[in-house]
Amino acid sequence: MKKLLVLILLILSCNVFTNDYGIATLPLLPEDYQKDPNLLPGIPVIPGLPSEELVVENSGEEVKWILENSYTINLDTKVKVVVPLEILTDVEIKALVIDNQELTIPFQLEMNKEPDRQNFYTLNYSEKEIDIDGDGQIDTFIYSPKYINKKVITDNYLYIDGKNISNEGVHKKKIYITVELREG
Numbered sequence: 001m002k003k004l005l006v007l008i009l010l011i012l013s014c015n016v017f018t019n020d021y022g023i024a025t026l027p028l029l030p031e032d033y034q035k036d037p038n039l040l041p042g043i044p045v046i047p048g049l050p051s052e053e054l055v056v057e058n059s060g061e062e063v064k065w066i067l068e069n070s071y072t073i074n075l076d077t078k079v080k081v082v083v084p085l086e087i088l089t090d091v092e093i094k095a096l097v098i099d100n101q102e103l104t105i106p107f108q109l110e111m112n113k114e115p116d117r118q119n120f121y122t123l124n125y126s127e128k129e130i131d132i133d134g135d136g137q138i139d140t141f142i143y144s145p146k147y148i149n150k151k152v153i154t155d156n157y158l159y160i161d162g163k164n165i166s167n168e169g170v171h172k173k174k175i176y177i178t179v180e181l182r183e184g
Contacts, residue, residue, distance in 0.1 A: 085121055085148070085179050086112045093158055100163040109144075109153045109177070119182065121148040126176040132160075133171050139164035140173075148179065 089110045095103055115121050123144050130140040141159040165171075 083113065085115055087177055087179060088112050095158075095160060097160055097162040097165060101160075102162060103158075103160040105158040105160070106154070107156050107158065109156060111148065111151050111153070111179075114151045115148055118149050119147045122146065122180050122182060123148060123153075124178045124180045127173075130173055130175070132173055133165050133167040133169075135164075135166045137164040137166070142175065147182070 087109055089108065091107050091109065093105055093107060095105055097103060109123070125142055125144075128142045129138045130142070131138055132140045139161050141161075142156070143159065144156045145153065
């Protein structure tokens with residue numbers, strides 16, 4: 001019973017509120033726009049129904065608009081979205097090389113998705129043969145498989161030849177990796 005009384009009071013208060021402030025109004029019909037084109041300035045007036053005529057005054061002349069033909073057009077839109085193959089991982093390799101030591105350091109690269117075609121994508125390094133200490137002798141090499149065929153590439157490794165490193169100290173080098181399409 002209380003719920004019913006609350007519901008009735010809510011409906012009455014909404015009705016009184018809308019009548020006092022004029023909030024509840026009916027939408028305008030196309031006929032209203034034709035009778036008074038100044039209702040919505042800047043919006044072109046068109047016939048409400050395809051069978052009606054429309055008379056518009058244009059600089060003193062009356063222009064009649066009559067719909068001669070009407071067609072229904074169905075448009076299908078199909079969009080093919082292609083997400084490019086990208087490298088997700090950043091690789092940071094730290095190694096301690098003592099004297100003429102040779103090191104082979106494996107590393108992994110993870111892609112954002114499984115390649116959609118086999119033997120089509122390749123890795124391109126900004127440098128594959130590196131002079132890490134700047135003495136003019138190549139001492140560091142990067143090896144990777146020729147093609148990217150999996151989401152996680154595990155066959156990558158860095159080879160450091162200690163006998164070609166002549167300067168002691170900490171040496172750093174940034175190498176950039178991009179994914180490229182196979183040539184031909």
